[in-house]
Amino acid sequence: MKILFIYYYPSGGVETLARQRSKALQRYGISFHFLYFWEGPGLQNIKDETTFLTEEEDEIQRIIFENEYDAVLICSHFPLVSKLKQWGYKGKVIYEVQGLGGLAAAEQWFLGSLPYVVNHADAILIPRTPHIIELSNKYYPDIPHYCFHNCIDTQTFRHHKMPKISYPVIGWVGRIEDNKNWKDCLAIVHDLKKTYTHLQLWMFLDLSVVKKEEQENFTTCIHNMGLQDSITFFDNIPHGKMPDYYSQIGDSGGFLLSTSKVEGFGYAVLEAMCCRCPVLCTDSDGTKSFIIHDRTGKHFPVHDLHAGIKEALELLENPVISQRIKRNAYAHVQQNFLPSQYAMRFTAMLRSLGIY
Structure with missing residues (x-):
């Protein structure tokens, strides 16, 4: 049919x-x-x-x-x-x-x-x-x-052995728009760099749909926070190459950060879990299907930067917790998706x- x-x-x-x-x-x-x-x-x-x-x-x-x-x-x-x-x-x-x-x-x-x-x-x-x-x-x-x-097809979307990065990387996937809440992402990274000075942010964007005013606000915010040397931008990476990046982020000791106000589903979160990359995300509704707090990932309330920074530091500082979350997250995907x-x-x- x-x-x-x-x-x-x-x-x-x-x-x-x-x-x-x-x-x-x-x-x-x-x-x-x-x-x-x-x-x-x-x-x-x-x-x-x-x-x-x-x-x-x-x-x-x-x-x-x-x-x-x-x-x-x-x-x-x-x-x-x-x-x-x-x-x-x-x-x-x-x-x-x-x-x-x-x-x-x-x-x-x-x-x-x-x-x-x-x-x-x-x-x-x-x-x-x-x-x-x-x-x-x-x-x-x-x-x-x-x-x-x-x-999601875990046979093709899975962890890849990649060159090890010597500094922790935080990944962020989304469009530069209000609902994806990029401002809180930048604020959390800015605070984390006080402790982890070599930390880097990789932002995977779709710049074909960004509004000019939002793009200008985004650029201004990055410069005001002094983050311009700490961010690498990836525009419309082919989907088949994303497992390489998720794998590198997870293996660096970092994590995927999702700051959306509301998610209908949240494929980026599920993709990271498949690639053994731990996830820290806002309690944004759609991600509740994947993220069980402190078991398959970490949640924090939208706009609660203090809580987000606390959970981020735990992932960066405690590899035992990070490894446990990776294992549980992958098993959860296998059982449900x-x-x-x-x-x-x-x-x-x-x-x-x-x-x-």
Whole structure:
């Protein structure tokens, strides 16, 4: 069977999920095609899937009917949900919710989607993220819901033996935007450098989507803190190379720092765990699926810099704790996020919709 996945822009966690899902379901006879409205940096990661780039409705309609998809999976772009039915599409329309930014923005998104999704979607697909589950139940109570963890391929995304770095490295992955909370990342690193003068920050960014004002504020903040010689920037590193960087960060005695205010899922956290890189993150909702405090990683409240610095110092100063977290984190991924588990749940969803 064939399924079309539609999203705005190939970047970030949604693009990662699309590829991981496609690979997980290939062995079950399910072929995914991707349709993105605009060209983006994530295209460099797509190797095997048929991928379309268009936002023209006539072209989207032609692609759907020529390929005779059994289902169309639409992430976030709710106006298209109703249009498919208007065009006469007879397959199943599954509306997927991932991310959406902060809590207020997410609720506004659900409100805006109501007239499009409630009357035209056959199913709702969401990750096991508390605020998304709550909003989905509130606004789409009468549509069948399917809620399960996303997945990651630990056979390819795993620890790599890399040249050892002689100083601790903190990694940060995200966009330069308010919800990713880069200001608290810089503040924590600035304080840690009082003790660990050689500490370095590696920031993995997508500079194709940053707003000019935010970029200027970011640059000014770095210079005001005197961090310009302590940060290395990586712009749109191919996804397949990220295990090398996570592995080096973990082996340096450092960790991945995630400072998001709200995460719908948080793929970077899961990826680091696969590569035996310990994680310190804000209690940002989506990451609760992965991070059990002091067992599989460390949590601290959003904007509580004192707590964040305390937990960071414990990871840097206590290798026994760091090693224990690495082992537990990897075992947790193996137990809960394997592609085989995801495929079982996804095919069960399709069977219940009568198309598998």
